[in-house]
Amino acid sequence: MSGAAARVRVGMVGGGPGAAVASVHRYAMRLDGCYDLVAGAFSRSFAQSRLTADKLGIDPARVYATTEEMVKAEAARPDGIELVSIVTPPDSHHAIAKAFLLQGIPVVCEKPLTDRGADAQELVDICEERDLFIAVTHNYSGYGIVRHAAHMVRAGEIGAVRMVNVEHASSWGASAVEKTGRKQAVWRTDPTIGGLGSVLFDLGTHAHHLLRFITGLEVAEVSAEMFTAVPGRQVFDSAYVHLRLSNGARGALWATMAATGHEHGLRIRIYGSEASVEWQHVEPQRLTVRRIGGGRETLAMGQAGLSQDAERVRRVGMGHTEGSIEAMANIYRDVAAAVRRGRARSSEGHQGRFPTARDGLCGVRFVEAVCASHACGGRWTEATGSTPSGPHGRRRGQEG
């Protein structure tokens, strides 16, 4: 990245007052000096949107009341945005992303990519037809030590993968927070927005992507039990899922918003024939490796001997933790490079430097399979979401 001149001009849809995740996106954009945030439609309320823009130092002329206005105006400007970041609730992702893609503008999109598989598939198809990309912010895959874990597991350093246990067990919805009127709590527990399985869209897709990212395996089949832990809640807030992976391994995924007292709750353990690895988001810079015979080794970012995958995203010395913002920035930095290089193929998938539309589709299909299995009393159900659906959909990479 060489200088301010090279900064990517980016716009944002969503991210008005109270949108916590949007602020992480903006910290991430700023951290490496790769972006200028120059336009936005931050809120359904135009007044709120302008307020947000003012705080961010954005030209009032580039604050828009609707996505449609924004797409049109920005596409017409010689200095229009080169990338858009979508941080709205999931039910709007498809329409917004589609609108920008159709104007040739690549997208960063919060997970889940969409709330319906068919919509996700359409976005994948558009990306592939037009050689554009959507970067889906499964930001946990942005941590250096998670990348090192992926390096180790994919290189066979723990032997053949036999079992994978992953959980995203948050405490945010352990009480009836939706009754307090908190905006995010409301839409996340409204069955008309996220569907009955919103916990899977919100948390389950992170766990699912992390499993795929580190192991390079796909979830082939699921057997699921969903339920509502908090009385009176309108959606399922918890899901237990048994997994059959593409290489024959087994596993379990647990997603809940009701894990009372958890500080965060994303955690993965992968058992191989020679060793196992464990990562927890509450210690984001460390990886525990347990070798056959016992004893455990705790790897830390910055120590000698880690892989280049970890080293290339390291900003500070050993012992100087990098956190959520840096993990997100790692994705944004690679997205900026992709914009600068020209349009990246969407099909790079999760083996590339950031999760793409195909990964997003895969997550949505997983959620659909879990819901279907639950509806059938836990029947084993196929979960492979990345089956190609059109002439451009040549599936690549490791099939297990």
Next chain:
Amino acid sequence: MSGAAARVRVGMVGGGPGAAVASVHRYAMRLDGCYDLVAGAFSRSFAQSRLTADKLGIDPARVYATTEEMVKAEAARPDGIELVSIVTPPDSHHAIAKAFLLQGIPVVCEKPLTDRGADAQELVDICEERDLFIAVTHNYSGYGIVRHAAHMVRAGEIGAVRMVNVEHASSWGASAVEKTGRKQAVWRTDPTIGGLGSVLFDLGTHAHHLLRFITGLEVAEVSAEMFTAVPGRQVFDSAYVHLRLSNGARGALWATMAATGHEHGLRIRIYGSEASVEWQHVEPQRLTVRRIGGGRETLAMGQAGLSQDAERVRRVGMGHTEGSIEAMANIYRDVAAAVRRGRARSSEGHQGRFPTARDGLCGVRFVEAVCASHACGGRWTEATGSTPSGPHGRRRGQEG
């Protein structure tokens, strides 16, 4: 316990050379000075048995070639054994326990109680008819802090129980140890001894009992997936189980002998509406409590303010760890007291001071339900094993 005169005369079946668990039983017997080990049939090889007896300082006249001899001779002696401890492989438990019970001698028995539900039921019936007991050594329930956890959860200190995740994920069978000829590895992976689901008998019943012991809930239904992680193994070495509990809560149980690199692997997490608790056997003296709102508290044996349930089994000051031997000894000490009091009703169940035949039966029925569910593709299957089967079987205590 007052003086050597009051020591309980105990015999042992099993526990010859190489039987690791038997030595824990013997340490436990000695620790509190409650027992004299005076008789035994330690091995199928009489020579081995006499060798063991000699090392233990046991009168050669009270070493027996068979259980039958032992029962007959000890029942006939005025100073015959008052209790027998059975530490043989599971397929022999039923016959041995039955033989001693029919002579009026109460039993300590390693888990699982039996390898078939009907056999376990018969032992329960004998106990209840004759007012005898079998103490099943689910020794993890012997830890003081585990008892404190049970106190907390049953007293409602974490609110209503919503989710329970328990695992006994050992590393002992992560490689093909049965091919090395190690005795315990051989019988634990021989389908003709422990059945295909031996991992559930061996490890799953501990996890299952711990869940019941702490929560006071029963596992009502299971949906299971079993499989063999280590290629070439003759039995399932791993099982993932979804749980529906008697109060409507959900949960997951994972039992495996193939969790590569684990130091031990027994761990339970219980999520209530107000707080959650977590206990791991690798830190046996501590309990982690997480309250709604975040922050975690780590309780340690010996600290101020723990319940009497914990305090009554404490031998040393705070920070002076007690381990497996002391946990087992806590069970043996209460068994000695029960012997001294006269025959305890078997129906005291897991809410009493040690696990009984009914708890053992419950574990065996759980294993049978898991195997049945797996055989039907993970179908939800009833797992309630403690349904009374005869006139004496009045079920007591908490029904959810």
Next chain:
Amino acid sequence: MSGAAARVRVGMVGGGPGAAVASVHRYAMRLDGCYDLVAGAFSRSFAQSRLTADKLGIDPARVYATTEEMVKAEAARPDGIELVSIVTPPDSHHAIAKAFLLQGIPVVCEKPLTDRGADAQELVDICEERDLFIAVTHNYSGYGIVRHAAHMVRAGEIGAVRMVNVEHASSWGASAVEKTGRKQAVWRTDPTIGGLGSVLFDLGTHAHHLLRFITGLEVAEVSAEMFTAVPGRQVFDSAYVHLRLSNGARGALWATMAATGHEHGLRIRIYGSEASVEWQHVEPQRLTVRRIGGGRETLAMGQAGLSQDAERVRRVGMGHTEGSIEAMANIYRDVAAAVRRGRARSSEGHQGRFPTARDGLCGVRFVEAVCASHACGGRWTEATGSTPSGPHGRRRGQEG
């Protein structure tokens, strides 16, 4: 902070190729969008300096060969810098800081403030005479949970402070790294640059400041033992120091660059009459509280009930770690506010929102006292560095 227009124009001295700490300063400047880095003298080599400037997108006209040029040119511009950040080796801090202050430009300076007490005193005097400030980047005091610790201890929540153990025990110099030619290793072990006690300037002053920041106490007297752990090294690389604090408490400080294998090594424990608190930089978001009677509580940033001091610097939700860059940015953000407010009094001291020249002086005096004590065989030596030396030096705040 409202918009790009409000950004503080900042320059940097030092921070050319290979200067790791400078990059943390630059990340911190960018994170909150409070700064534009517009000028610099990044290296003694002008060519290197221009290269750095180009990478950072800085106007070539504002890259300077010397501090003198930079001061002169920037002071003359209507859009000249409003703040300078000094990230050079310690022996140059005094001259550079003085030059900018004399032109009315406030300063951010890496620790130690200077390498001689008299020089530090002069900077304090200049600041107080001209109502300017130097912010010394003891960035560990920037962590939200450290601020919460300070809140707790100063509010008396742990009772009277009795003992404080603090250590900055790094592993960076555990081998003879200076022989590898690494630039920072060379100057940090060159007695002509940092003096024999460079480890105290480099690491000891962080530990010393952290103690003062959290407890509000001063180190009154020291008894020290310095030595060289790594054979052949030209400076002391380790120091053990006994402390007598201003309230009569005792303590220990350990500074070393030779703590083989440490991941980082900054850690503080404060024992009060009612409770103790512990913080370690390897878990920067958590604080351990141990209350009398036993049991420990682990507080985490973002949980309910933390003080406003912690909350006001929080950027992300519970469980989403913030690290070194965010801690540094917390200081930079408050510095930007101070610049916007007009000149802040230097005497705000460590009870203010960032460490000032007076804190820096206090650290330098501490190092001098430690060296003097060591030279006298560990004799107890006064360490109070913040005694006012001129008419403006009215000392404020808590005196014990």
Next chain:
Amino acid sequence: MSGAAARVRVGMVGGGPGAAVASVHRYAMRLDGCYDLVAGAFSRSFAQSRLTADKLGIDPARVYATTEEMVKAEAARPDGIELVSIVTPPDSHHAIAKAFLLQGIPVVCEKPLTDRGADAQELVDICEERDLFIAVTHNYSGYGIVRHAAHMVRAGEIGAVRMVNVEHASSWGASAVEKTGRKQAVWRTDPTIGGLGSVLFDLGTHAHHLLRFITGLEVAEVSAEMFTAVPGRQVFDSAYVHLRLSNGARGALWATMAATGHEHGLRIRIYGSEASVEWQHVEPQRLTVRRIGGGRETLAMGQAGLSQDAERVRRVGMGHTEGSIEAMANIYRDVAAAVRRGRARSSEGHQGRFPTARDGLCGVRFVEAVCASHACGGRWTEATGSTPSGPHGRRRGQEG
């Protein structure tokens, strides 16, 4: 050990009601079946003593009112005790131990060996003249993983030892417990019993021995600061000590009974040129190894590849913690073997299988040196206590 016949007949002095440490000794005696506790003078109150004896099942004829009676009567019996265990307060150790030794009866003695160096020296001399031993129960050296640490460090696996930080920072006296009338609290804070430096006798000697045991180094010189953290206390309850070790390394020792909230507080860290090791008593089965370059390895008892020193004392499998009782029993088991072998030379020292009188002397001399240094304002003071003082006192083993 073969059979009851081979059990060592042991007597106990001290250990009446409320003597917590005595009960640990008795658990340890019982655990391995090596001892019969057959005689005792458990309390200054003969009535209390008989009560204790009754609970322990000891023949009333072998309960004694005084040490003198006990020595005389037991020495006269053909089945008299072969070993005596002394668990009285420190000021009585010398007289009691001497009385038994002079009758040819070896001794197990709680630390500190005595409360005066001259007395300790006399006991050493008696042992060496008569080829008897005193085993001093520095029981922390009984842990298998501590023995592995000693194996590693002495074998050079961490390179040359450069720094050692050890602390025994207990919380037991963090409030004015002596005012509650608790017996142990009273004598431990009575300057007429333990002297002003009782915290060093009580806790400091454990830390000091652990350092010597693991490193094989002696503490050559000390510079100390003692003080009283709890207002109104009659003795020093805390001591900070700088150490110069026999190989030129430096270190720090902290002993306090006022570390508010600590669960236990014994911890040692040893920094070598290649790696460092850390052990904490709150996790007694694990050892942390940090290698140069970063990353840490946590060793656990029972894992593959540990030294024979660790394996020979292991009773249970990996993950099945052994605690304080087992550590003490490891010492008692080797003492029983020494009794069976005939009298062991006292001079085996800490490199043998249990700490001896010479180790005890060394600890007492260390305490005296610390007190002397403190009295001289922290002056560096020689601390070598094991200098031979008589013709039999040829010093052996590693001199650094």
